[in-house]
Amino acid sequence: MFPRGALGLMLVLATGSCARSEIAKAGLSPDGSVAIAADVSPGGIFQVSVRHHGTPLISPSPAGILLADRPFGALVETARDAVVPAPGCTGERITAREKIQGGRRVILETSACDDGAAFRLIVPARPGAGTWRVTGESTRFVTARNDACLGVRHAKFFNSHEGDYRPVRLRTLKHDDLYDLPLTCGTGHGGETYALTESNIEHYSAAYLTGTAAGDGVSVRLTPRPDDDRLAVVLPAGKPITTPWRIVMIADRPERLVENRMVQRLAAPSRIADTTWITPGKAAWGWWSGLLAPDVPDAGHNMATYRRYIDFAGRMGLRYYVIDQGWAATPSGKGQPADVLTPAKGIDVPALAEYARQRGVRIWLWTDWKSLDGRMDAVLARWQGWGVAGMKVDFIYRQDQAVVGFYHRLLATSAQHRILINMHAAFVPRGLETTYPNFLTQEGAMGNEYNRWSRKVTAGYDVRAAYTRATIGPMDYTPGGFRNVTPAAFSPQAPAPEVMTTRAHQLALFVLYPSPLTSLADAPVAYRTSDGRWAPGVTFLREVPTTWDETRGIAGAMGEWIAVARRKGRRWYLGVITDSRARTVSLPLDFLRDGRWKVRAWLDGDKPTAIDGRKGEIGANGRLGVPISANGGAALIFERR
Secondary structure (H helix, E strand, O other): OOOHHHHHHHHHHHHHHHHHHHHHHHOEOOOOOEEEEEEEOOOOOEEEEEEEOOEEEEEEEEEOEEEOOOOOOOEEEEEEEEEOOOOOEEEEEEEEEEOOOOOOEEEEEEEEEOOEEEEEEEEOOOOOOOEEEEEEEOOEEEOOOOOEEEEOEEOOOOOOOOOOOEEEEHHHOOOOOEEOOOEEEEOOOOOOEEEEEEEOOOOOOOEEEEEOOOOOEEEEEEOOEOOEOOOOEEEEOOOOEEOOEEEEEEEOOHHHHHHOOHHHHOOOOOOOOOOOOOOOEEEEEOOOOOOOOOOOOOOOOOHHHHHHHHHHHHHHOOOEEEEOOOOEEOOOOOOOOOEEEEEOOOOOHHHHHHHHHOOOOEEEEEEEHHHHOOOHHHHHHHHHHHOOOEEEEEOOOOOOHHHHHHHHHHHHHHHHOOOEEEEOOOOOOOOHHHHOOOEEEEOOOOOHHHHHOOOOOOHHHHHHHHHOHHHOOOOOOOOOOOOEOOHHHOOOOOOOOOEOOOHHHHHHHHHHOOOOEEEOOOOHHHHEOOOOOEOOOHHHHHHOOOOOOEEEEEEEEOOOEEEEEEEEOOEEEEEEEEOOOOEEEEEEOHHHOOOEEEEEEEEEOOOOOOEEEEEEEEEOOOEEEEEEOOOOEEEEEEEEO
């Protein structure tokens, strides 16, 4: 028989041993390839490190929230619990408290998934009146390597989040740089690649990445509030502070980042109970081409032109027509937003909605986000009554705490009115499409529109975007430019803009860039030949879906070329693009798994507008050689024999 004190000691030791075993599992992904370790450092701050296949990827890095009024003092760990942060991931919840008497609690949650690691900070609510005032974070991602990365640098916080993901070395990032998400980097260890981003943002400010003062990695920089740039987040003390998940997406090969779903898995689950009314699809769109309609007298913002685009959508089998800026009444006064409760003279929106419905098409309408200010519910109710399917919300240019709140209010309110949403000049995806499935797509990317006024949207940019922006969520690039010319022959113009990539390259983008709402860039006339037949490549546009059951990044070289295969039902669709260099690529076909497959291919022809159509049969275990022209690509469809 043991003395009571000895038995008590044994129980404590046994409990501690069990907890350590659970914690070890919590920090390791299900397949054991990714490990995240977190603790409180001897100096009293949270620190996090990440290993991939047993090798350090992110060295011990600080994680903390900076408060304006009373900064956190040194912490001491008080508890650890294993948690399941998302399906297919393991994690732990580490609670710490300031060492001082009555010290405040801070919680660090971690997530280890087979395709990456993540963490977030939580400061529990405190009773009574008062306010949390957050100035920023001390969170960093430290690495001993000078990794080769692709990133978009912005000059100021207020921007459209559109830019080129240019090559940059990690240690050359300056402390005052503003790099948008994601920052995608190769470690130099084989094809090992990671991307830094965030997910599940609410009641908080969106982040940029900057260089560190020590030059040893990157820091998290919160977007300041427009009313007081000394602060990033202001909350009642009765609410907890919860940062977004800070995510390290990881892949053994750079092209496999397209398969990563960490942003979506770590997002808050859907808040829309009935999603049966939410229907993805392709759309006709007139803004890019300048509403070209040669067979319509005085084509432009009028009923006849809109009907012409609706007719085109119906004949192409497109689900939607997006009516862009110009349909609404415009008050006098420079800089005044349109009156989106009142159509412009001569425009009858309910009549257009009915005309479209009779042809199996529904319409979307454009609005400046400021036009919704203070009357969001009234506008959405009016549009719902008109029979409008979706709202394209433009000119946001911000990602501060107030605008994050605007997103949540708009997405929740639009769901109540069964209105689909597309955000433009918007911050990059942070998982909100999971929380609100009516959020079909968003910009936060430099798309085909830039061909109207610049030479920025090159084939090389398209490749770099596939390794970066396209890996984190829906991307409204608006592919399908059918006025294809060489870069030497290109000149920015509008209407009837051109693209500096081949037609096959443009087709491939429908597979490479995810977007449940995908607007075809060009005018109806561009998709017909001079004798009225469908132009080469239209068959692929009509068949390619906008949502997928499975995605595989199958081959590529980061920033040079990429091949992605996506499955819908029993069909596989493959898109491959290259930069300015012609090449013949060898594509593994193991994604087909087994059997014989019929293949249809849309390959580069002898000029940018030409398509070399091929048909054949192939086995699932071989490789396929695909020739690609400079600035070119290929699109293929595989069907089981």
